[in-house]
Amino acid sequence: MTSRTGAGAGGRMSVAEKGGRPRAVGRDGTVALVVCASQLGALLVGFDVFQLGRTDEYGRPGGSSLGLLFTMILGPPLLLVLGMAHTALMTMPADLLGGAVARRAPGGPGQWQAAFALVLAAVYAIPVAAAGAPYVPAVAWIGGSAVLPLLGVALLHRIERRRGRAPGAGAVCLASLCAGVLLVLVSVLACAIALATGLVGHYTPPRLGETRMYGVWRSGDGLTEIRLAEGGRAELTGVPYESDFQEVFCDGGSSWTYRPADGPAGGTVELAPVDCPAMSWTVGGTEERPELYVLFGDPDVGDVRVLTRG
Template identity: 40%
Template sequence: MRSGNSAKPTRPWSTWTGAEVNLAAAICAAQFAVAVAVWWVGTFDDDDHGAGLGGGLAAVGLLCVLVFGPPLLAALGLLHAVTCTMPAATLARLTRRRAPGPGPGPEWLRHIGLVLLIGALWSALAVLLLGLAPTGTEALLLCGWGVPPALGVALMRRRERATGHPPDGGRVWLRSALAALGVCALVAAAGTAALATGLIHAYEPPKLGADRLTGVWRGDHGAVLRLNAGGRAELSAVPAQPEFGDVTTKEFTRCDGVGKWFLDTAGRYDPYADGAASQRRDGVVVRVGDCGHDTYWTIGGTEAHPELFVLFGDPDAGDLRVLRQD
């Protein structure tokens, strides 16, 4: 008779069943869809910097979302399942086998604890390698992202023991998609209602006087714009409208030197200004001799953290440049 110790050890990944991976991926994919819907509602009070998809491009964008969104969400769900949910499930099972006595609690509870630990490790790795700086809420969400899939796996195992067979993979994905669609619709409806009733206020750009605009503004690639009292402007590598070409071109030049600036409170000099006057935004016109055309820097941001931005090219797919005050 062969002893129990002579049996071939089970490979850790052999504890993963196709049904469990499938369920974890489907639940996580649904979470991603709901997260996108919540993020979208959260942009209702953000400054779009004059950009956006309109007309035919909006229809094309929606079509791309409908066609490529589901497989992308499924791929993200599968990636999360094989990098977080299922490794945690394996560790939870191995911990139970190696623990003496009754073991450190139910397997599903250890699974959740290990999911939180692995989520924290991935979050820390993202901070170290990608330079991300998540807020406390974002860090908590990143760590706890695998909890619903872990609970789903635990529930599936209980039902499998009771019925003797795992759930059908097609039904799992269909139910996940329907649940995600329903929750996303509720989130979108709630956000729209909150915007209509004033619970969420649409973005309004700050009203800044010339004295508040005076100072140093900095952007990417070393861009520095100094707006001095009296209308004098000093520029260093500041983007400007090209001398030749129309307003729809993405290309721009970078200016160095001294010029003039003034505040436009009616949007008269905004090359993109059209429609009702109420939709026009204040901005700063910067003029520099021998360096392109006048550049209209629209005022954005907030009272506490103002911005100056210009969108080079078509508003549907332009090149956005932003300056922030020191």
């Protein structure tokens, strides 16, 4: 008689003779690839949703619907390539090495897989750190990227042991895709809730009194300067403003008035130059480093001019 231990229909190996470890590496790779691509997709879509729902400290939106459209169109093929690379370089080496060592040494496969994933992350983080990123956070991010794919592979192994045979390739792909879609939806929902509750993406401008506005406010290049003095007197040098869709500059004396912040908006400095149109600069920055800024052009992608106090 011919032994059929570990052989499925058609002679296809599904479970190894020792430790119940799956021999169908192709299914492991499929699960790892789809889960990795899904987690990257969840991060990418969540980031787009976060950017669409917030504004920067100058009131401009952080993202655009066009960027989200490009993500939806170009994202899937890019994520597939990244998932394949991650599977080949990270998940499958950790899975195979961890399983091999677990059959010969104390400890479960999951522990050894986590150990090898950490070792690989430490190696791959070296060129990342050489490019300027902090080494320890790079190790943490790279190692953490293998957690969900390895959990997906472990779940596949558990299903195989429980059923005594490997699930079909179609079932593996469908289940992995459904889990990926669920992961993306959870990411979008979490980002939306965080934005709606103000947990993230909420900027509060500094609350400054009029006396803290006294002094010289100057641009980084030194070409624009506003001197605010007591008694509502001001002196302007190279202060830009828009006239007939063109940028012109104002020099000379002016009066000024400070308008305190109202709700989430920053306070404003209202200028009334003698030889130029009235203009308004908004208070921004932080309590420690306040700024005056004005936005020119399209509010979505406009050019921001910033002055800091000397």
